[in-house]
Amino acid sequence: MSSPATSILDSRVESILSGDVRAAARLMRDLDDAVPSARAAVRELHSHTGRAFIVGVTGNPGSGKSTLTDQLIDHWRQSGLTVGVVAIDPTSPFTGGAILGDRVRMQRHSTDDGVFIRSLATRGHLGGLSRSTLDVVRVMDAMGKDIIIIETVGVGQDEIEVTRAAHSSVVVVVPGLGDDIQAIKAGILEIADIFVVNKADRQGADRTVQDLRTMLDLFRPSGGRLDSSWAEAPRGVAQSSGEGGWSVPILKTVATDGDGISDVAAGLNEHRRHLESCGDWTRRERDRARLELIEALREQLVSGCLQALEADDGRLDEIVGRIASRKADPYTLASEIARDHILEPGSSS
Ligand SMILES: Nc1nc2c(ncn2[C@@H]2O[C@H](COP(=O)(O)OP(=O)(O)O)[C@@H](O)[C@H]2O)c(=O)[nH]1
Ligand SMILES: [Mg+2]
Incomplete structure (x- = not known):
C-alpha cells in the first residue's frame, strides 16, 4: 500500500512521463520555489x-x-x-x-x-x-x-x-x-x-x-x-x-x-x-553525469550548510564578525562548518 503522498508523487511523475505540458510547467515552477515534493519528483524522473x-x-x-x-x-x-x-x-x-x-x-x-x-x-x-x-x-x-x-x-x-x-x-x-x-x-x-x-x-x-x-x-x-x-x-x-x-x-x-x-x-x-x-556518446554521458553529481553536491553541501547556519540564530553573524575582525580566517571556519554539517546530517533535506 502506498501512502497518499507517494501516489500524488506517482501521478505527478506519470503525467510528466506522458508529456503533460501543464504538469511539467508546474514542476519547473515548484523547483524554482524549492518545493520539497518537486525535488522528489525529479529524483523519480532520472531513471526515465x-x-x-x-x-x-x-x-x-x-x-x-x-x-x-x-x-x-x-x-x-x-x-x-x-x-x-x-x-x-x-x-x-x-x-x-x-x-x-x-x-x-x-x-x-x-x-x-x-x-x-x-x-x-x-x-x-x-x-x-x-x-x-x-x-x-x-x-x-x-x-x-x-x-x-x-x-x-x-x-x-x-x-x-x-x-x-x-x-x-x-x-x-x-x-x-x-x-x-x-x-x-x-x-x-x-x-x-x-x-x-x-x-x-x-x-x-x-x-x-x-x-x-x-x-x-x-x-x-x-x-x-x-x-x-x-x-x-x-x-x-x-x-x-x-x-x-x-x-x-x-x-x-x-x-x-x-x-x-x-x-x-x-x-x-x-x-x-x-x-x-x-564511443564518445558514452563518454559525454559520463561527463554529464559527473556534472550532475557535482551540481547536486554543491547544492546539498553549500545550501545545506547555509541553511544550518541561518537556522542557528546569530551564529552566521558571529562567524562573519570573527572573520571581519581578523580573529579567524574564512577557510578554517568554512571547514569547521562543513565538518559539523556533514557529521550531523539531517540539517539538510
Ligand atoms: N541580417 C540578419 N539579421 C539576423 C540574422 N539572424 C538574426 N538576426 C537579427 O539579429 C537580432 C538578434 O537576434 P537574436 O536571435 O535575438 O540573437 P541572440 O541574442 O543571439 O539570441 C535580431 O534582430 C534578429 O532578427 C541574420 O541571419 N541576418
Ligand atoms: Mg537569445
Missing part, C-alpha cells in the same frame, strides 16, 4: 531520462541564437521530432533584455504541444552551472522530447560550463570577428562541435569562415584538416579524420530567412552519429 539529444547553442548576444533556435525547431517539427528549449538569460527580468525578445521570436511555437520552451532568468546563485538548467533538461527529457536545445546568453566561462551539459555544441558567430578573435580563442574553440557563421547576408561571412578555419587548424590539429568544401557543399557533412576525429564544420546561415538551417540540422545529426559510432 537519457533518450534526448541535447544541443547547446552558444554565442555573443545578438548573434542570432534565438532566431537560429526558432528555425531549428521549425525544421525538426517538420520531421516529426519534438523539441524542448531552455533559454538561459541571467539579465534581470526588470530590464526586459533578451528574454522578452526570445519569447517573441519563438512565439509561433507556443501553441504546438510538440515544443516546450522555458526561459531561465537566473544562473546558479551558488556559483557553477545553474542546477535548474539541469533539472529543466531532465524534465524535458522525461517528457519524451527528442531534441533539447540549451541556448545560453553569451560566451563566457558560465556558458562554456553549460555546454558541458550538452551532447553537441553549436557556436554562433557573425561576420567580422575582428577583435573578438582573441576572445573566441579562449575556450570556445575547444567546445565547438559546429561553428555557425550567422548573418551571412552581411559582408565578410566568407572571410570569417576562413579565419575560423585557420584558428581551428591551429588550435585543434588533432581534429584533422577541416574540409574546405564545407561551407559551399554542406551535404558532405562531417569529414571524419581518422579514429575518433571530428572535423568541426563551419556553416553559413541567414537565420532570419532560414538559409542554411537544414545544413545545421544535418551537421548535428552527423555529429550525433559520430559520437555514437566512436
Whole structure:
C-alpha cells in the first residue's frame, strides 16, 4: 500500500512521463520555489531520462541564437521530432533584455504541444552551472522530447560550463570577428562541435569562415584538416579524420530567412552519429553525469550548510564578525562548518 503522498508523487511523475505540458510547467515552477515534493519528483524522473539529444547553442548576444533556435525547431517539427528549449538569460527580468525578445521570436511555437520552451532568468546563485538548467533538461527529457536545445546568453566561462551539459555544441558567430578573435580563442574553440557563421547576408561571412578555419587548424590539429568544401557543399557533412576525429564544420546561415538551417540540422545529426559510432556518446554521458553529481553536491553541501547556519540564530553573524575582525580566517571556519554539517546530517533535506 502506498501512502497518499507517494501516489500524488506517482501521478505527478506519470503525467510528466506522458508529456503533460501543464504538469511539467508546474514542476519547473515548484523547483524554482524549492518545493520539497518537486525535488522528489525529479529524483523519480532520472531513471526515465537519457533518450534526448541535447544541443547547446552558444554565442555573443545578438548573434542570432534565438532566431537560429526558432528555425531549428521549425525544421525538426517538420520531421516529426519534438523539441524542448531552455533559454538561459541571467539579465534581470526588470530590464526586459533578451528574454522578452526570445519569447517573441519563438512565439509561433507556443501553441504546438510538440515544443516546450522555458526561459531561465537566473544562473546558479551558488556559483557553477545553474542546477535548474539541469533539472529543466531532465524534465524535458522525461517528457519524451527528442531534441533539447540549451541556448545560453553569451560566451563566457558560465556558458562554456553549460555546454558541458550538452551532447553537441553549436557556436554562433557573425561576420567580422575582428577583435573578438582573441576572445573566441579562449575556450570556445575547444567546445565547438559546429561553428555557425550567422548573418551571412552581411559582408565578410566568407572571410570569417576562413579565419575560423585557420584558428581551428591551429588550435585543434588533432581534429584533422577541416574540409574546405564545407561551407559551399554542406551535404558532405562531417569529414571524419581518422579514429575518433571530428572535423568541426563551419556553416553559413541567414537565420532570419532560414538559409542554411537544414545544413545545421544535418551537421548535428552527423555529429550525433559520430559520437555514437566512436564511443564518445558514452563518454559525454559520463561527463554529464559527473556534472550532475557535482551540481547536486554543491547544492546539498553549500545550501545545506547555509541553511544550518541561518537556522542557528546569530551564529552566521558571529562567524562573519570573527572573520571581519581578523580573529579567524574564512577557510578554517568554512571547514569547521562543513565538518559539523556533514557529521550531523539531517540539517539538510
Ligand atoms: N541580417 C540578419 N539579421 C539576423 C540574422 N539572424 C538574426 N538576426 C537579427 O539579429 C537580432 C538578434 O537576434 P537574436 O536571435 O535575438 O540573437 P541572440 O541574442 O543571439 O539570441 C535580431 O534582430 C534578429 O532578427 C541574420 O541571419 N541576418
Ligand atoms: Mg537569445
